[in-house]
Amino acid sequence: VSDQGGGIPRSGLPRVFGYLYTTARSPLPEVDPGDSSYQGLPAVLAGYGCGLSLSRMYARYFGGDIQLFPMQGCGGE
Numbered sequence: 001v002s003d004q005g006g007g008i009p010r011s012g013l014p015r016v017f018g019y020l021y022t023t024a025r026s027p028l029p030e031v032d033p034g035d036s037s038y039q040g041l042p043a044v045l046a047g048y049g050c051g052l053s054l055s056r057m058y059a060r061y062f063g064g065d066i067q068l069f070p071m072q073g074c075g076g077e
Contacts, residue, residue: 007023007070007071008023008068008070009023010070013068013070016052016068016070017052017053017056017066017068018049018053019049019050019053020048020049020050021049021052022047022048022049023047024047025047052066052068
């Protein structure tokens, strides 16, 4: 999986799989998911710092793992 987000700074790598670590702007915008004028904004639950933590937990439960190869300013793989 890869993305084209802003990337994760090297200083954040030790904490990236911990809960509540985020690189999202603060505060997160509150939007009504049914309002089409908000297309392109982050999902309401984006940026809470649970995605990578939960993904790693599920991957390990099923015998796999997750690795992160950040490219600051370009996203990650």
